[in-house]
Amino acid sequence: MEYSPEVKRRLKLPERAGLMPDPASPFVMGDAEDRSLNVWVRFQVQLHDGTIGAVRFEAYGCPHFVAAADWHAERLEGCPSGALAEPDTRAVRDVLDVPTEKFGKLLVIENALVACATEVAA
Amino acid sequence: MTTRDVYLDYAATTPVDPAVAEAMAQCLGRDGDFANPSSAHCFGQAAAHRVEKARTQIAERIGASADSIIITSGATESDNLALQGVMHACRERGDHLITARTEHKAVLDTAAALERQGFEVTYLDCASDGLIDPDALATAITDATVLVSIMHLNNETGVIQDLAVLGERCRRHGVLLHADAAQSIGKVGVNVAEWPVDLLSLTAHKVYGPKGVGALYVRPGVPLVPLMFGGEQERALRPGTLPVHQIVGMGRAYEIADPAVEAPRLAALKERLWAGLSGIDGARRNGHAERCSPHVLNITFPGVNGESLRLAIAEIAVSAGSACNAETPESSHVLSAMGLSDALAESTLRLSLGRYTTVEEIDYVVGRITAEANRLRGLSVSAPAWCRS
Numbered sequence A: 001m002e003y004s005p006e007v008k009r010r011l012k013l014p015e016r017a018g019l020m021p022d023p024a025s026p027f028v029m030g031d032a033e034d035r036s037l038n039v040w041v042r043f044q045v046q047l048h049d050g051t052i053g054a055v056r057f058e059a060y061g062c063p064h065f066v067a068a069a070d071w072h073a074e075r076l077e078g079c080p081s082g083a084l085a086e087p088d089t090r091a092v093r094d095v096l097d098v099p100t101e102k103f104g105k106l107l108v109i110e111n112a113l114v115a116c117a118t119e120v121a122a
Numbered sequence B: 001m002t003t004r005d006v007y008l009d010y011a012a013t014t015p016v017d018p019a020v021a022e023a024m025a026q027c028l029g030r031d032g033d034f035a036n037p038s039s040a041h042c043f044g045q046a047a048a049h050r051v052e053k054a055r056t057q058i059a060e061r062i063g064a065s066a067d068s069i070i071i072t073s074g075a076t077e078s079d080n081l082a083l084q085g086v087m088h089a090c091r092e093r094g095d096h097l098i099t100a101r102t103e104h105k106a107v108l109d110t111a112a113a114l115e116r117q118g119f120e121v122t123y124l125d126c127a128s129d130g131l132i133d134p135d136a137l138a139t140a141i142t143d144a145t146v147l148v149s150i151m152h153l154n155n156e157t158g159v160i161q162d163l164a165v166l167g168e169r170c171r172r173h174g175v176l177l178h179a180d181a182a183q184s185i186g187k188v189g190v191n192v193a194e195w196p197v198d199l200l201s202l203t204a205h206k207v208y209g210p211k212g213v214g215a216l217y218v219r220p221g222v223p224l225v226p227l228m229f230g231g232e233q234e235r236a237l238r239p240g241t242l243p244v245h246q247i248v249g250m251g252r253a254y255e256i257a258d259p260a261v262e263a264p265r266l267a268a269l270k271e272r273l274w275a276g277l278s279g280i281d282g283a284r285r286n287g288h289a290e291r292c293s294p295h296v297l298n299i300t301f302p303g304v305n306g307e308s309l310r311l312a313i314a315e316i317a318v319s320a321g322s323a324c325n326a327e328t329p330e331s332s333h334v335l336s337a338m339g340l341s342d343a344l345a346e347s348t349l350r351l352s353l354g355r356y357t358t359v360e361e362i363d364y365v366v367g368r369i370t371a372e373a374n375r376l377r378g379l380s381v382s383a384p385a386w387c388r389s
Helices: A005-012 A063-076 A081-085 A089-096 A100-121 B018-025 B042-061 B075-089 B105-116 B134-140 B163-172 B244-256 B259-277 B306-312 B333-337 B359-380
Strands: A027-034 A039-048 A051-060 B069-072 B096-100 B120-124 B145-149 B176-180 B199-203 B214-218 B296-300 B348-352
Touching (some): A005 A063, A005 B306, A027 A100, A051 A081, A051 B359, A063 A089, B069 B075, B075 B214, B096 B105, B134 B163, B306 B359
Parallel strands (some): B096 B120, B176 B199
Antiparallel strands (some): A027 A039, B296 B348
16 A cells, blocks of 8 residues: 555644643534444534634544544634535545545545534534 | 664565575576476486475475475465366366365465356354364365365464364365465474375465475375466476476575474564563454464554554554455455454554564564554544444
C-alpha cells in the first residue's frame, strides 16, 4: 500500500486528535462506525454563535481514515455550523490520494459529521 | 528517537547468503559451469555434475535420496505439481482431497482449481492454537480419499503440525500425505526417512537461497503426472532447461541451513521480542506456545489498527500476515480459521526473525512498537468494545 506524504504526516502527528481541551465549554458530538470496514470515529465540535470553534476527533482505523478525520477537523474550524452537514468528501479523497477501495471509509466520517450537524439542529 | 531500518520479515523472503551467491557466481560466466546440463559435451557434464551435487545437498537436508528430488521454480509450483499431479494420476482410484483452512494460498487455490475440475475437497478446521486434530483428519478420510495436504510450519503463525502423527493416520487408511515445508528448512528438523510423508514442497528463497527455484520431494513409487510438457528433464515430470546457478544456490543454501545451529539463537531472540512486546496492554501471541517455529512471532494488539501500526513503524519491515496476501484487503484466513474476529486479525503483526537479526534490533523494535501501539491506541480511547475484541 502506498501512502501520500500528507497521510503519513497526519498519522504521525494528528493535531486535532483527542478530547475537547475545554470540556466546560458546550460542544456537540457525533459518532459513526462500520464494523465490516473496521472503522469507528467520533467528533467533538464546539460552536460559538453559529461558527465552529475547536474540533477534536477520536478514530480507530487505517492511516487514510485517521488522516481524513484529522483533515476534516482542521478544515471545519472557523466554518459556519452548516458545514458539518456538508463534509467535502471529494476534497479529502483528492488531498489524501485515498484509494478506491477505501472510499466507503470516508463516508463513515461523513456520517459522524452529519450526526454532529443533526445534534446542532436539535 | 533516531530511527533505523530493521528487517523482520524473513518468513516472506531472505537475502542470499554470501556463500550461496559465491557458489551461484561460479555457474554464470564463460569460465564457469554455465552450460546446459542436458548436453553431452564436457561443458554440459560439468554443469550436470553441479546440479547433481546440489540435488544431493537438498536431499540430505531432509533425509531423502537424491533421486527423489524434482527441481521446480519454487514451493508454489511444487504444491501445484503435488496436488494436481497426484490427483490426476490417481483419478481411477478416487477423487477426494483433504487439506486445511490454514494452508497457504498455493495449496488452497490449487485445491479450488481441482474442485472446478470435478474433484471433491474437504477443508479441515483447526483448533484455536492452529493445530489440526489427527482424529478429525481420520474422520474426514473416505474410500475416495487419495491425498492429504497439510502445511508443516505455518507461514503466518509459525505453528508446526505433527506430521508424524498425521502421516500415521494417512498410512493407516492408505492415503498419501503431502506437506508444504517452505518455511521449515533451517528452523526445524525435517526427516522424510522417519516421517510418513510422501511428498514435500521446498523452496530456496526462505533459506538464504535465490528466488525462482524450489523442489518437490516425491517418495519412490508415488504416482505423479506432469503439469507441463516439452522435455525429459526431471524424469519428464518438470521439463525445461535446468537453471544451474539457481539449483546450485539452493543446494548450497540447504547445506548451510542447519537448524541445530540456527534454531536456538532464533528462539532466544524471539522470546526476547515477545518478552518485550507482551508488556503492551492486551498483547496476545497467536498459535500453539510449544509447537511453534523459532523464527515467527504472530502478535495481536487489541485496539490498535494493524495497518496504521505498520505505517507508524515503517522503518521496520514486518507483515500483516502472509506477504502473499499483503495487497488484498481481506483479513488473514489463517487467523480467521483460528477463531480471531476481523478486528483482532487486522490488529495483528507477523514478525519473523532470521540469520542476520541482532539483539540490538530486537530491543529497538520492542521500543518502537510499544511507543507507537500505545500512541495509536490513544487516538481511540472511547472506541466501542468491538474494536478490541
